[in-house]
Amino acid sequence: MVAIAFLIPLGLVVQQLAEDRAVADAERIAAAVVAVLVVRPDQAAVNTAVTTISGDAEGRVAVHNSPSVQMGTGRARTAEIDQADDGSEMLTVDVDGGKALLAPARLSDGTVAVVEVFVPEDELNKGVALAWFTLFALAVGLVAASVWVGDRLAHKVVGAAKSFAQAARSLNDGQLGVRVQPGGPLELMEAGQAFNSMAERVLALIKAERELVADLSHRLRTPLTALRLDAEPITGPAGERVRRSINNLEVEVDQLIRSARQPPANTGEITKVGADGLPVGARCDASEIVRERMVFWSAVAGDQGRTCKRVGATLPAPVPVSRADLAAALDAILGNVFRYTPQGTPIEVAVTRRDGWVAVRVDDGGPGIPDPEAAMQRGVSNKGSTGLGLDIARRLAAGVNGAVNIGRSRFGGASVVVLLPDVEAPPRPTSRFGLVGRLSREPGRRRGRHQGVPR
Structure with a gap:
């Protein structure tokens, strides 16, 4: 949008420059004809001057209010010619098919002739179409380049955000070994580094907790051993029941110690779910x-x-x-x-x-x-x-x-x-x-x- 807003005024400037160039060329032709009329108001001299100045100027130059020189067919209206006759400066008016430049020329006998130079529409717009096409192509190229650059930048940001979100979901699912490869903008890189630090901290806390549970469970062995020794003298069904309960308790303590001493799950494994939506495994x-x-x-x-x-x-x-x-x-x-x-x-x-x-x-x-x-x-x-x-x-x-x-x-x-x-x-x-x-x-x-x- 910025490129388009910049190129449109530039195109209008190009069009104005083309118009000014065509009018300036007409002013040059008019000035030359006026100079000849002032010095030598002769038909042959004016024709020679027009031919010398520009090859295509013969059909565009007309002389008004001069008894000795009759040239071309005027396109300006009578009122506009009279206005130029009364003035001392060149006058540009709109006519059918373009513009007309009216230049007064005061002759030696005191009369004022008016030289009209016609500027056709194609001269006013010469090169403008090519300029607009070039500017349009440039605008399309700039827009395409900006879209591509924006897409690449957005892809980089979105990719980093998706990776960060996926890692967070994986950690939530129990994959304690998941880490983020920091990337993208500075803020996302800092968030990724903070996530990795948090994951390491969580893993360390779980490891410390499991070690504490294992130690506490191991301490239960001593009172269990003493309890077993105290239960040995008990006879009958009651003693058998007590000893069986002690055995069951020892099995549970051993299982607790083994479970606590296993390293935290950091391999990325998660609970599998079957087609029925229930966890696969324990039954x-x-x-x-x-x-x-x-x-x-x-x-x-x-x-x-x-x-x-x-x-x-x-x-x-x-x-x-x-x-x-x-x-x-x-x-x-x-x-x-x-x-x-x-x-x-x-x-x-x-x-x-x-x-x-x-x-x-x-x-x-x-x-x-x-x-x-x-x-x-x-x-x-x-x-x-x-x-x-x-x-x-x-x-x-x-x-x-x-x-x-x-x-x-x-x-x-x-x-x-x-x-x-x-x-x-x-x-x-x-x-x-x-x-x-x-x-x-x-x-x-x-x-x-x-x-x-x-x-």
């Missing part, structure tokens, strides 16, 4: 996990005089989580029940599979929880615990697009429902929260008014 049978864990918890419930009932869990219920994770989540929920409800409180654990979802429900007859929202927050507890029990179940469900719902059980206590996708029947496109009531209860059993009682 387990929720019914099998419930049956397995209920063997342990039923024994503990018997010691405390609790009724511990299992509903369902007879048919396979495949879910896209690992055995250890689901078992840990179920143990966390049941552990809360045993820890925060009085002895003798009934417990019921059920597994339901329907509409593409698997629900694992834990009901109790305890007093419930006074602050539901705080109980679902990580690290928050009003019972003196770590506040991580329900968060373990929540994060497990959230990792596979599931949910944890807390309501009122038929015993009057809390009802915790962990909703997980069914591996073999992907969930239908509907709200998973609306399915909780249907999945967490047996068909036909009416449920009391829902209360959000997070635990």
